[in-house]
Amino acid sequence: IMLVGLHGCGKTTTAAKLARYFQERKRRPYLVPADVYRPAAIDQLQKLGEELRVDFYRPEASQTPLEICLKGKEAALKGGYDLMLIDTAGRLHIDEALMLELREIKNHLKPKEVLLVADAMTGQDAINIAKNFNERLGVDGVILTKMDGDARGGAALSIKAVTQRPIKFIGVGEKLDALEAFYPDRMASRILGMGDVLTLIEKAEVAFDAQQAKALERKIRKDSFTLEDFRDQIQQVRKMGSLESILGMIPGFSKMAKASGGFDFDGKELVKVEAIINSMTPKERANTAIINGSRRLRIAKGSGTTVQEVNHLLKQYAQARKMMKRFAQMGEKGFRRGGMPFFS
The missing domain is CATH 3.40.50.300 (P-loop containing nucleotide triphosphate hydrolases)
Known part of the structure; x- marks a missing residue:
């Protein structure tokens, strides 16, 4: 070429x-x-x-x-x-x-x-x-x-x-x-604010490893999904491109963003989350219940973030664990719909 x-x-x-x-x-x-x-x-x-x-x-x-x-x-x-x-x-x-x-x-x-x-x-x-x-x-x-x-x-x-x-x-x-x-039809869909689901699927197929996905499924079923697993998921999502471009491929998102005056999706936030998780010890990533006040302060200092940001991540993680328990209880049909376990 x-x-x-x-x-x-x-x-x-x-x-x-x-x-x-x-x-x-x-x-x-x-x-x-x-x-x-x-x-x-x-x-x-x-x-x-x-x-x-x-x-x-x-x-x-x-x-x-x-x-x-x-x-x-x-x-x-x-x-x-x-x-x-x-x-x-x-x-x-x-x-x-x-x-x-x-x-x-x-x-x-x-x-x-x-x-x-x-x-x-x-x-x-x-x-x-x-x-x-x-x-x-x-x-x-x-x-x-x-x-x-x-x-x-x-x-x-x-x-x-x-x-x-x-x-x-x-x-x-x-x-x-x-x-x-x-693809002309996909570009037309984006211009009209209708998203681009096919490109989103193709990006996910390239970024996500099938074996890792199966291992993740087993962990969720056994209620053993850890922050280390979450960090791995973030890294795979980042391979797909910026969060804003990914969300822009979702039907209706562009119109919703314009109606609300635009959303600010800073890729640095994902880097910050990774830094927080990387500043934890393996035991802390496996069992967040042991992360007390002094540990949270150490993690915040080690990741260049604040205790409030560490608390926010741990709160999101706890909510995600509850959501994934419900997914696991729904059985095969409910679980195999795919998607990221948590991003909010």
């Missing part, structure tokens, strides 16, 4: 996001940096690759972009990788030098897909850029970045109409997991 686009559209980060996306789907991606003009572009991609544990081709200083791509392809084939992601150079504006370089790489490598990365926030400019790249280079699809807001769905519709090329993915945040396959 060859990624093209202008400076500042998010190509390098998108290359890493794609690597993570395909890695989760049992592919073996290989990153190749062909941007020799932007300072630190190669180092940036290498750092992102190391963070994901995705292998990376390190070019020599004297190599041209085409040589980097050809050598990168050799290394990818030799290493048995099944997907090569090429991060090409951008420009501040479309010029013939850029197009000549990209056409040369495309003609020699013959990539299965050339994907244009465009910034949805630029509005009409994104549409003009897509039209230009498609006419002068030929692209197979588009990835729209900075699509966090529903109101930007119009850019996707316009680009599709102008280029007659599909929108393949959308970037919905800065984190490396903030990339989604694009």
Whole structure:
């Protein structure tokens, strides 16, 4: 896959996001940096690759972009990788030098897909850029970045109409997991405030481990669900993306948020909860009844929080235990509806 686009559209980060996306789907991606003009572009991609544990081709200083791509392809084939992601150079504006370089790489490598990365926030400019790249280079699809807001769905519709090329993915945040396959009907549902249940299900299937879910079910049935189990659940939820984006996929949530003046879902709250649980001893996580006043003060100091916040978490946990007891008593039909045991 060859990624093209202008400076500042998010190509390098998108290359890493794609690597993570395909890695989760049992592919073996290989990153190749062909941007020799932007300072630190190669180092940036290498750092992102190391963070994901995705292998990376390190070019020599004297190599041209085409040589980097050809050598990168050799290394990818030799290493048995099944997907090569090429991060090409951008420009501040479309010029013939850029197009000549990209056409040369495309003609020699013959990539299965050339994907244009465009910034949805630029509005009409994104549409003009897509039209230009498609006419002068030929692209197979588009990835729209900075699509966090529903109101930007119009850019996707316009680009599709102008280029007659599909929108393949959308970037919905800065984190490396903030990339989604694009579905027009789902985008329409989000714009209309109807949520996006299918994407939510797909994210859950990737984030949640089936064996862990079964082990959790057994613990709930035996009334042995601990704060350590809860911490593991938080970590899995965080893999799905920001809490706000997850809740935004629930039908009716967007309208409810607007009607109430908006909800503030700070991902730092989940980090804070994890910190509180991590500041407890294994015995305290297994049996919260032993957490007295002095222990609560120690936990608050250790986690950088307040005693009130520790008390709030313990209260939520106690309420959740009661709720899970009721689930267990309902039997198979009641329990197997799935979902998080507690978030309020």
